[in-house]
Amino acid sequence: MNKFDCIVVGAGPAGLSASLTLGRARRNIVVFDDGTNRNRVTHESHGFITRDGIKPQEFKELGLKELKKYPSVSYFNTTITEIYKEECQDRFVVKSSDGHSFFSDKVVIATGIQEVFPFVSVREYYGKSLFSCPYCDGWELRDQPLLVLAEKEEQALHMAKLVFNWSRDLVVLTNGVELSKEAVQELNKHNIKTRFDHIKNLIGENGYLQKIEFESGEILTRTGGFVVPSFYRPNSFAEKLGCEILEDGSLVTDGAGRTTEKHIYIAGETEKSSPSSLLISAAEGNKAGVAVNTDLIMERF
Ligand SMILES: Cc1cc2nc3c(=O)[nH]c(=O)nc-3n(C[C@H](O)[C@H](O)[C@H](O)COP(=O)(O)OP(=O)(O)OC[C@H]3O[C@@H](n4cnc5c(N)ncnc54)[C@H](O)[C@@H]3O)c2cc1C
CATH class of the missing domain: 3.50.50.60 (FAD/NAD(P)-binding domain)
Incomplete structure (x- = not known):
């Protein structure tokens, strides 16, 4: 037995x-x-x-x-x-x-x-140019044009502050969620931009992000970044x-x-x-x- x-x-x-x-x-x-x-x-x-x-x-x-x-x-x-x-x-x-x-x-x-992402196609880039832990992968993405993708204000602020330690070229994306005026001001003070529009698509090659396409048709160029998933x-x-x-x-x-x-x-x-x-x-x-x-x-x- x-x-x-x-x-x-x-x-x-x-x-x-x-x-x-x-x-x-x-x-x-x-x-x-x-x-x-x-x-x-x-x-x-x-x-x-x-x-x-x-x-x-x-x-x-x-x-x-x-x-x-x-x-x-x-x-x-x-x-x-x-x-x-x-x-x-x-x-x-x-x-x-x-x-x-x-x-x-x-x-x-x-x-x-395991993770659940705010936006499904994050999975295609996860582990190559999009990550969830700056301590694990911040060094590799240092000084690059990065995004922070989070759908809750507290998480967006926290992650933006963290990632700012590795790159000053930062845009916070919330995929349709509006952040408070105070939060936006706090981020803007450090030249961190915010975009609340719905994301249509992530564009890149072999897991390496190049652009974000918004529902409005506008394009943002970014080479990587950090997302805040939920876990189960x-x-x-x-x-x-x-x-x-x-x-x-x-x-x-x-x-x-x-x-x-x-x-x-x-x-x-x-x-x-x-x-x-x-x-x-x-x-x-x-x-x-x-x-x-x-x-x-x-x-x-
Ligand atoms: C993209 C990415 C990059 C990361 N980079 C780093 C990094 O650079 N440095 C760092 O320290 N951490 C990093 N991490 C975090 C790190 O991977 C985790 O903290 C660590 O692996 C957790 O260890 P664990 O043993 O708890 O779980 P896991 O490593 O997830 O191990 C769990 C194991 O259980 C097995 N398992 C699950 N269900 C079953 C089942 N039903 N039957 C049999 N087996 C099962 C799985 O096969 C798996 O091997 C990263 C995570 C991700 C997603």
Whole structure:
């Protein structure tokens, strides 16, 4: 029978880091990943010390290679479709899309989040010339003619102030939403222009933005920029398992990855349902791995 100490769902930095911690603690674990990490659309990841500029796929391969050193760790490249508790057996059942069932005492959910964009065709440019995190990609776009695309005033102001740190040639687009006079004045004071018109189309080549066409027919030239998407958890594993969730979408934890449901742990962007970074997610994965192992020790000693 495929019974494990712990099952880790997701091998982004959070899941990989939790798995490494558990493998090194001699835990019998299995890790699943289906390659849907949201940064797969970009060529390079930045800001992870010693790995600045690494390709997302290379990052994952390096992490998986490190896991291979630990004989108690198994890995499968497959989608997990269901996780539930089998009360009579006091174990979790994890089902994969290829019809297999795996059993464990504990589960780490590290499946990340996904974006919803204010304007659909942003997806074509996302990860190449449009991004959502200036700390990740601001340096690469520095001093270029940039846009900030956000549909809420607070978000537009916040993102514009951030991006201004990397480029002074900035236009804030709201795709039909009017900003307050105060907000416009604050932006204009710094020579940041605003346009509230509806966007008709983004124009560019191979993911590299060149122009924005508005419904009015007017054209604005921009080579890239930053958008403010909204985020969601792409599955309802934590919800279905009964983990408590706050109004802002974040899961209630003890700060070390333990959820309100015993034996269910969470790591990385899944927890807050908001964007983070490779380094922070990896650190949270490490914390969750330690929490799982500590609990196993205390339960079994
Ligand atoms: C365009 C872009 C550029 C970015 N650039 C940077 C950067 O330069 N520097 C930086 O620090 N951060 C960057 N980020 C953010 C970074 O990618 C995330 O913060 C980080 O990947 C979050 O880690 P995670 O482990 O929580 O989630 P993820 O990395 O998203 O990993 C979740 C994993 O779970 C797997 N998964 C999901 N559902 C299932 C399922 N049902 N079954 C099996 N597997 C599943 C996915 O395949 C995925 O690999 C960028 C993000 C984007 C979108």
